[in-house]
Amino acid sequence: MSSADDPRAIPADDDPATMTGGAQTAAPPSSRCVFPGCERPTAPADRPGRPPSYCEDPAHNRLAAYRRRRDIARRESTPPAGGDPAAVRPPVARPIAAGRLRADELAAQIRALAADLTRSLDGFSREMAGLGDVARAEAQVEAAEADAAERVAEAVARAVRAEQTARAEQTARGEAEAVAAEAVAALEDAERRLAAAEAAHAGAVTDAETARREAAAAVEAARADADDDVARARREAATEIGRVHAEAERVRAELTAETDRLTVALRAAERAAERDAAALRELRADRDHLRADRDRIRDDARRERDELARAHADAQAETARVRAAAAEDLERERAAATDQLARARAEAASRLAAEQQAAAERLAVLTDARAEARTRAERAERQVDELTAELRTARAQPSPAGGRPAGEVPVPPGRPAVE
Known part of the structure; x- marks a missing residue:
């Protein structure tokens, strides 16, 4: 089985791997793109x-x-046009019923694992949707789901290829049995010809015996080759499983590490959301x-x-009272x-002047x-208008980093700060 036929015959870093004795050996990491035929360097991390x-x-x-x-x-495995298909035909292998049954069971297990992974990722996606950084969480979940689906699909493809190999081996076994049947038929025909020619030539007996031995040897060789192919197919199936x-x-x-x-x-996103909520409460x-x-300033x-x-x-009442009192005093004096x-007259004039002067001073x-x-x-x-305008400005413009704390109203020079 070649590494090109196996989609998973690459290590975790996508470098090609080789198969030696049924074990997978990873090639050393390279800074060149591992895409077949690409000579460009890898993308920067x-x-x-x-x-x-x-x-x-x-x-x-x-x-x-x-x-x-x-x-x-x-x-590479397709025969050239007009050539002999037998020249590129792989070695004949015998199918193994137990290996095919095991491949079917493995495919069912892989499908169940894919379903479980899909359900788990869907649940995780729903949990991440309730948080703040939904776009990045969904991208991570989609990437993990795509990678898991790719790996599961490749594992299913390997199981399908194992089943196809078993079917090909079964077909090859049928062909080998047909060859053996043809050899037996040839042997029987030789025996009939030997019996017919026995009376004509005594040397034909020796030729018939020789033909029988050769046919028997061919049958045994075909059976030995078939047994070797079956053993090899069994080993390859066990290695694949x-x-x-x-x-x-x-x-x-x-997947566990990714989870x-x-x-x-x-x-981390939950902690960031809690910090944002605390900052919002402070604001x-x-x-x-x-x-x-603002309400206290308006009340003042x-x-x-x-x-x-x-x-x-x-003041108006006091002025009216003073005027009334002055009028009453003047009337009494008069x-x-x-x-x-x-x-x-002189005393009244002097007193009137004094009263008028006092009233003028009081006025x-x-x-x-x-x-x-x-x-x-x-x-x-x-002051009320200025404080209202400053309050609107403070609410409309966020405070810069390192400036006044949020919520502090700037106080004009010469005016005491509002507690």
Whole structure:
């Protein structure tokens, strides 16, 4: 059995392997593309793990290399046009019923293994779909599933080839039996001719005996060759079955390692998702603090406006009261000074001037208080507008790395920071 006929006769790094005494011996690794006929160097490694075995041509992969080697082996084993098919016919082999039955059982086991692997990968894909990095997990699952399907298909192909070999051996056995039957028929014909010619020539007896011995020797030689072919077919079938078992174990180990690696990647993705969730919670808390500060500033401004309105009303009431009191005092003085007008004119005039001056001073104080209250109200409204604009700017622009913490509102110079 040639390595070109076996799609799995390559080591784990896709390098060609040779078969010596029924055992598989891997060739040393090479930096050249292992695709048949390609002389280009292998693609550079862009990730940790096993280095690439093919060049950068996307058409050069494991499946294409197997198909190429299979086509080459078929062309080499095909007889030339017009030639003798018997010249390239492989040695006659006898089928082994137990080997064919074992091949059927192995094919059934491989199909069951492929179904189990497909179900496991589907479940793993559904688990990975619920996480954040879905595209990369799906790509890893698809790559593992494609590799597993390729290996299982190749194992099934080997089982099918073993069955085809058994059928070919059965056909060859039929041909050998036909040859033996022809030899027996020739022997019988020689005996008949010997009996007919016995009376004519005495020397024909010796010729007949010689022919019988030669025919018997030919039959024995054919049977010995057939037995040798059966033994060789038995050894090859046993070797093929052992190699398929070893390949299945290797595929199972590789799939287990791939599953462990994907599990580690899944856990890392879960940890990253938890970190993102914690950062999101912190941002939401900062947003709530900013909203509370904005509401508190608005409440303070509203209270200042109310206080200014009350101060303005108090100033107006005080002005009206002072004017009313002054009018009452003036009326009282005028009534009291009616009989003493001449004597108290100077005194009344002086007192009136003093009262007017005091009223003017009180009015000036009230006017200053009103202006100051109005100024404070305008300043508070401007502060509210500035803080609202800064809050909108802080919410619209994310804070750069190394800058202010998220949620901190910048404080203009000359103004105390809002706690």
